[in-house]
Amino acid sequence: MNAFAIALIECLLKAVQIYFIAGLIFAIVFSLLGVQRTDPGARGIAPFFRLIIIPGVSIFWPLFALRLVQGKQHPIEKTAHRQAAKFSR
Amino acid sequence: MSVSYKSIQWNKQKLIYDAILLATVGLYIYIFLTVASKTGTGLDLRGIRIRAYGSAAFILLNIILSIGPLTRLDKRFYPLLFNRRHMGVTFFFLALIHAIGLNLPVLPLKVDGVLTWYHDFGNLEPLVSLFASNVEYTDLIRFPFESLGAAALVIFFVMAATSHDFWLVNLTAPIWKALHMGVYLAYGLVVSHVILGPIQTNQHPCLTIGMGISLVWIVGLHLFTALREANVDSQPAGPSDASGFVDVGSVADIAENRAKIVTLAGERVAIFKYDGKLSAVSNVCQHQNGPLGEGKVVDGCITCPWHGYQYLPAEGASPPPFTEKIPTFEVRLMGDRIWVDPIAKPPGTRVAPAIIG
Numbered sequence: 001m002n003a004f005a006i007a008l009i010e011c012l013l014k015a016v017q018i019y020f021i022a023g024l025i026f027a028i029v030f031s032l033l034g035v036q037r038t039d040p041g042a043r044g045i046a047p048f049f050r051l052i053i054i055p056g057v058s059i060f061w062p063l064f065a066l067r068l069v070q071g072k073q074h075p076i077e078k079t080a081h082r083q084a085a086k087f088s089r
Numbered sequence: 090m091s092v093s094y095k096s097i098q099w100n101k102q103k104l105i106y107d108a109i110l111l112a113t114v115g116l117y118i119y120i121f122l123t124v125a126s127k128t129g130t131g132l133d134l135r136g137i138r139i140r141a142y143g144s145a146a147f148i149l150l151n152i153i154l155s156i157g158p159l160t161r162l163d164k165r166f167y168p169l170l171f172n173r174r175h176m177g178v179t180f181f182f183l184a185l186i187h188a189i190g191l192n193l194p195v196l197p198l199k200v201d202g203v204l205t206w207y208h209d210f211g212n213l214e215p216l217v218s219l220f221a222s223n224v225e226y227t228d229l230i231r232f233p234f235e236s237l238g239a240a241a242l243v244i245f246f247v248m249a250a251t252s253h254d255f256w257l258v259n260l261t262a263p264i265w266k267a268l269h270m271g272v273y274l275a276y277g278l279v280v281s282h283v284i285l286g287p288i289q290t291n292q293h294p295c296l297t298i299g300m301g302i303s304l305v306w307i308v309g310l311h312l313f314t315a316l317r318e319a320n321v322d323s324q325p326a327g328p329s330d331a332s333g334f335v336d337v338g339s340v341a342d343i344a345e346n347r348a349k350i351v352t353l354a355g356e357r358v359a360i361f362k363y364d365g366k367l368s369a370v371s372n373v374c375q376h377q378n379g380p381l382g383e384g385k386v387v388d389g390c391i392t393c394p395w396h397g398y399q400y401l402p403a404e405g406a407s408p409p410p411f412t413e414k415i416p417t418f419e420v421r422l423m424g425d426r427i428w429v430d431p432i433a434k435p436p437g438t439r440v441a442p443a444i445i446g
Contacts, residue, residue: 006213006221013216039259041094048096055250060260077261080355081371081416081433 023058030057030064038067039074094255106172110179117145135201139187140287142200146183147279151303153177154276158314160394164383167394174252181249188242203235234286241278244271254376262378280304322352326431334421334428340367340445341425348391350382353431358418360427361386361402366442368402369418369429375436376413406437 031050035042042049057064067073076082099107121141126134153176159166190202208218223233248269257265280300288297327336337351337360348359350372357372359382370391372382379395386392390399390408400407405417414437419430422443434440 002221002224005224006217009217009220010214013214039255041258042255043093046094046096049094049253049255052096052253053255055246056253056256059247059250064259074259075261077263077375081358081373082436084354084416084433 020058023061024054026061026065027054027057030061030068034064034068038064038072094253096253102168103172103175106168107175110176114145114149114179114183117148118142121145135206138200139203139206142183142202143187146180146187147283147303149176149180149183150272150276150279151307153180154272154307155310158310161314161318164394170395171397178249178252181245184242184245188238203238229285230289232285234282237278237282237285241275241282244275244278248272248275257377262375266378276307321350322357324352326351326353329431330428332430333432334419334430337427337429339425340422340427343367346386348382348384349427350380351429353418353429354433357382358429358431359391360420360429361391362445363389363402365445366402367420367422367427367445368440368442369420370400370402370405371416371418371433371436373415374398374413375415381415403442404437404439405434 031054035050035053118141121144122134122137125132125137125141132140153173156166156169156173156176160170186200186202188202188204190205191198191200192205204215204219208215208222211218213221219235219239220233223231223235225231225233248271251260251265251268260268280303283296283300288300291297327338329335335351335353337353337358338349340362343349343360343362346361346363348361350357350359352358357380358369359372359380360367360369361382363386370381372380374381374393374395376393376396376398379393379398381391381393381400384392384394386402387399389401391402392399398407398413399411400413400415403417405415407413416433416436417438417440418433419440420443421428422445427443
């Protein structure tokens, strides 16, 4: 087998692994303690809801880390009518 | 709706939907294993299982991709759409079992996947072996088709992981939908994965015929529906008066508790007729951007045909304690003609309905 290919693939997989493990640690803490600060819809104990968001937060964890640091909540969506309404006030 | 999140919003219909889905998948895998074992494919049982889960996933992917366009063509397909995300998550787990197998201590069923059966006997990690054992990316005959399947599986993982309503709110529906459009890229990767892999080694014509039917059906159905939708959007709105209101048609055009859809201000507007009144709102549901105008007024609320999200027609807002809001439009009635202001009001702005008669 191609030694360079093996080294490159091992390196890339390790990088993905580190990103995802860091995300997983963040996601567990975030789902327990931080999610209600960025999304008011996350109320109560709701253990299965908190569990179910962990894989996704492990992928998108920088987004939520940034929102926590900036003290921001989730954004409001933009559609053609919403944009038009925003500028027609 | 959005007062607080639940892990899975099951109701009786969704439970029936999921039971039928799982029973059908189980039956397919049983039939595949039985037929393939008895017809002497030359494969060992582990190889047959890998193909059983892979083919089940592919068929389910075709069904999932067909539901959206079919609902655009015929409203009778809406019940399939109502719980499509459970179908998507089921599909992801089938694809995952195809790739990595199933070996959980709590389950009696053990299944080998591609990784554990074809790449677990050397001195390399199975995942490294999967990508490193063949790097002939310039050779179509010996192309490492496994990497295409792996790339598709990553996309499916992202989609399954973000299938909860939490992600619609936190990514916003347009971004969430754009992300989930990745399913078409993944479908292309899966088709390439099968064409450059199993089809090249498989002697049975069924696989080739099935793949051909899939491609023609999925591409044809989407093109046909897209052209039909583009035709609807290109219909010119009626004349406008001095104050800018646009004539959108006659009251008689709209059935009771239903809507007429017209395109104004770059997006579709739904004009609902209910209780002797007319109200106009943006056609785009805040939940998954479903087509509100294809829904109906139930218990005084516009009800989205996709997932049942509701809005008070004159308020452009969900009834308390729910918090969804959509843009509204001023409506006037002159004789039997309906005139709509094409300038959207901010989401949740109350607009007095036009009174009929």
